[in-house]
Amino acid sequence: MRGFDETLLDEADETVRVRFVVNGRKVACEVAPRETLVDCLRDKLELTGTHAGCEMGACGACLVQIDGRAVHSCLMFAVQADGARIDTIEGLTESGAIADLQAEFHRRNALQCGFCTPGMLVNACELLSQVARPSREQIRDALSGNYCRCTGYEAIVDAIDAVAKARSAGGAR
Amino acid sequence: MDFGETAVKASAFSYFRAATIDQALDAHARAGDDARFIAGGQSLVPALSLRLQAPRLLIDITHIAELRGVRREGACLRIGALTRHCEMLSEPLIAEFAPLLHAAAPFVAHPAIRNRGTFGGSVALADPASEFPAMTLALDAEIEIAGASGRRRVKADEFFFDLFETALQPGELITAIYVPLFKADQRFAFDELARRRGDYALVGCGMLATFTSDRIDDIRISFFSVGNRPMRAKAAEAALIGFGLDAEHIAAAQAALEDDLAPPENDEVPPAMRLHLARVLLGRLLGRLGEGA
Numbered sequence: 001m002r003g004f005d006e007t008l009l010d011e012a013d014e015t016v017r018v019r020f021v022v023n024g025r026k027v028a029c030e031v032a033p034r035e036t037l038v039d040c041l042r043d044k045l046e047l048t049g050t051h052a053g054c055e056m057g058a059c060g061a062c063l064v065q066i067d068g069r070a071v072h073s074c075l076m077f078a079v080q081a082d083g084a085r086i087d088t089i090e091g092l093t094e095s096g097a098i099a100d101l102q103a104e105f106h107r108r109n110a111l112q113c114g115f116c117t118p119g120m121l122v123n124a125c126e127l128l129s130q131v132a133r134p135s136r137e138q139i140r141d142a143l144s145g146n147y148c149r150c151t152g153y154e155a156i157v158d159a160i161d162a163v164a165k166a167r168s169a170g171g172a173r
Numbered sequence: 174m175d176f177g178e179t180a181v182k183a184s185a186f187s188y189f190r191a192a193t194i195d196q197a198l199d200a201h202a203r204a205g206d207d208a209r210f211i212a213g214g215q216s217l218v219p220a221l222s223l224r225l226q227a228p229r230l231l232i233d234i235t236h237i238a239e240l241r242g243v244r245r246e247g248a249c250l251r252i253g254a255l256t257r258h259c260e261m262l263s264e265p266l267i268a269e270f271a272p273l274l275h276a277a278a279p280f281v282a283h284p285a286i287r288n289r290g291t292f293g294g295s296v297a298l299a300d301p302a303s304e305f306p307a308m309t310l311a312l313d314a315e316i317e318i319a320g321a322s323g324r325r326r327v328k329a330d331e332f333f334f335d336l337f338e339t340a341l342q343p344g345e346l347i348t349a350i351y352v353p354l355f356k357a358d359q360r361f362a363f364d365e366l367a368r369r370r371g372d373y374a375l376v377g378c379g380m381l382a383t384f385t386s387d388r389i390d391d392i393r394i395s396f397f398s399v400g401n402r403p404m405r406a407k408a409a410e411a412a413l414i415g416f417g418l419d420a421e422h423i424a425a426a427q428a429a430l431e432d433d434l435a436p437p438e439n440d441e442v443p444p445a446m447r448l449h450l451a452r453v454l455l456g457r458l459l460g461r462l463g464e465g466a
């Protein structure tokens with residue numbers, strides 16, 4: 001890699017080219033260094049399933065997976081993700097990986113306006129990949145950074161709990 | 174565009190991804206120190222978005238291999254600056270040789286923030302409400318710093334000066350933190366009181382003690398969210414060294430806290446309440462230590 005080139009300092013307003021693998025597809029786009037990943041995903045790549053709420057790490061609406069781990073896309077600039085694998089709610093749903101979570105959220109009314117839902121699902125997906133049978137306490141703990149202004153959380157915890165039980169009963173995953 | 178006080182978009186900056194420590198230091202210097210290193214970005218990105226900071230240059234240090242990894246080095250565990258909060262939970266060497274950090278990690282923020290936030294970033298920021306900076310004090314850790322004049326190591330006791338002020342000079346980089354290996358005759362305890370799990374603590378405390386049977390030979394007690402910086406409770410420590418953990422000595426340590434802590438005036442939590450909470454927490458943790466925690 002090259003060392004630091006001072007002319008870079010005068011190029012703060014210029015865009016740079018970044019490449020990622022988003023939902024399994026290779027994409028390249030031009031971003032300003034100050035553009036957050038959530039803005040890039042929503043505005044440039046038109047993946048509006050990832051939501052922008054507080055834009056400071058507090059609400060969890062913007063969660064995506066970077067290289068397989070849940071991350072706030074508002075707490076990252078798109079340039080930092082250059083070269084990374086990004087999976088958004090669109091990719092997770094299309095692959096069928098969280099079909100059971102989606103169905104259970106639906107069945108139990110674990111969403112109303114749906115603003116928080118993508119973030120809830122990304123978080124639930126990671127929790128269940130790490131802990132096969134989380135307690136309700138562990139589920140609540142995992143969701144501590146996700147705000148929901150509609151449901152009161154109980155139905156969300158119920159849905160994740162039910163999927164955890166169903167998955168481990170099925171023996172799969 | 175003028176975003177005024179409600180800005181949630183950062184000012185323009187240039188971005189440089191450093192491959193080595195030297196490249197990172199060089200870039201910082203050549204930007205006239207009007208630059209910031211970015212590690213996990215979990216504190217810096219919000220600060221940039223709110224325009225509390227507006228550097229010309231952002232230097233991404235996350236691709237510098239030398240800042241990574243956890244390994245034994247002599248009597249210490251070398252924890253690379255880029256070690257993520259989530260690795261404090263998953264890395265077996267941490268669980269075995271720095272169990273106090275392992276115990277503190279679940280209290281740091283929320284899972285997704287732990288997936289990116291780094292140990293070095295947390296110590297560099299030195300937020301007085303943060304868990305890890307305070308634990309470096311309890312562990313008698315050393316912070317390794319790289320700068321224009323080379324490398325040096327600073328004891329945690331000499332690292333935290335005042336509110337967000339540390340021994341780190343502008344343009345210097347934390348490369349690793351060295352923690353003495355946990356030993357068989359030692360015990361540790363950690364807990365915090367917060368309104369909600371994942372929130373910053375109202376008061377938090379961690380401790381590491383060396384015992385001869387049930388007598389304390391040495392103890393280091395460190396508090397966070399009790400002042401302008403993480404704080405050792407030296408008077409409380411002195412009240413315990415040489416004794417067993419009976420009710421009398423626990424009470425003496427709790428009483429001594431008054432001389433150790435300087436809770437700030439704060440609308441939400443008056444100093445007297447914080448001191449009270451610190452005493453309650455100290456009592457609980459010493460109780461657990463007595464049970465062999």
Ligand SMILES: Cc1cc2nc3c(=O)[nH]c(=O)nc-3n(C[C@H](O)[C@H](O)[C@H](O)COP(=O)(O)OP(=O)(O)OC[C@H]3O[C@@H](n4cnc5c(N)ncnc54)[C@H](O)[C@@H]3O)c2cc1C
Nearest residue numbers: 057212213214215216217282290291293294295297303347
């Ligand atoms: C909603 C929310 C809740 C949080 N709750 C908690 C909590 O309960 N407890 C807690 O402790 N933290 C909490 N945090 C902060 C989080 O732990 C951060 O990850 C951490 O404080 C900083 O680490 P970072 O790697 O993200 O640093 P960055 O944000 O990248 O950097 C922080 C500062 O340190 C400097 N820096 C970073 N790395 C180095 C280095 N190696 N050498 C020199 N300077 C460096 C940067 O230049 C910057 O000034 C929370 C954050 C959010 C958004």
Ligand code: FES
Nearest residue numbers: 053054055060074
């Ligand atoms: S928009 Fe990212 S946490 Fe709220």
Ligand code: FES
Nearest residue numbers: 112114148149150
């Ligand atoms: S469903 Fe509306 S915020 Fe959760």
